[in-house]
Amino acid sequence: MFIAAALAILVTMALALTRALLGPTVYDRILAVNMFGTKTVLIIAVYGFLTGRPDFLDIALVYALINFISTIAVLKFFEYGDLGHAGTTRRKRGAR
C-alpha cells in the first residue's frame, strides 16, 4: 500500500520536474517547484511509514513550512521586483 503510494508520488514528482524543465511561463515553473516541495513532504511522510518510523512526519511538517516561505518569497519577487518591498498596505500609507 505504502509502496504503491510512494511510486505514485515519484511519478508525480517526475511530471512536476518535466513541467519545471519545459514550463514556457514563469508561473508554470513556480507552480512546479511548489508542487515538487509538496511531493517531497508527502514522500518523506510515506517513507517514514514505509520504514516503520512515523516520527518522520515532524520533518515533513518542517519541509512544508520551508516550502511555503520560499514560494511566498518567489511570488513577492515577481509581484514587486525586489524582496525588500513592504507590500501593498505600506504603499497605501505612503501614498497618503
Added chain:
Amino acid sequence: MLLSFLAVTAIAIVSLRDLFAVVMLFGIYSLLSASIFLVLDAVDVSFTEAAVGAGISTVLMLGTLALTARTEKKPAHLAWLPLLVVAITGAALIYGTLDMPRWGDANAPINQHVVPRYILGSLPETSVPNIVTAVLASYRGYDTLGEVTVIFTAGIGVMLLLGNGNSNRRRKKGGRKR
C-alpha cells in the same frame, strides 16, 4: 530514482539560460538532495539542506536576480578544455573508488576507528537516539558552535554590505511617519 531526478535537474540547470528558471530548479535540486539525505538517515543534514538550500539560498539568489540581469549571455564558444579537465578528474575519482572497501564492510578502516565507540557509547553517554545528531550536537558541539559563529559573522557582514542603501531610505520613511 531520486538520484536520476537529481542528474536530470543538474543537466537542465547547466543548459538553461533563463536564470529565474535556474533558481527554481536549484530549489528542486536541494529538495531532492534533502530527500536523499533523509533516505540515508542523516536527518540533521537533510534539515539543513532543506532550510538553507530550498529556503534561504532561493531567496538570496532571487535578491541577486533583482539586482542584476535575468538572462545569461550565450557563451561565445564551447568550452572544450574545462570539459576535458572535468572528464579526466571524474575518471581519476572513479578509478580511486575501485580501490575502496565494499560499502558496509565491517573491516573497512572507517568502521574500525571511532564508529564502534559512537555506536556503543553514544546512547548511554548523550542519550540522543540518532547517532548523527549525537556526533553533531554533542561530541562535536564546540565545532558546531564555531560553525554557527562563522555563519553568523558572515551574515552580519553581508547585511552591513547590502543594507547600507536601504537604511537611509528607511530612515527617511520613519521621519515622515513621525
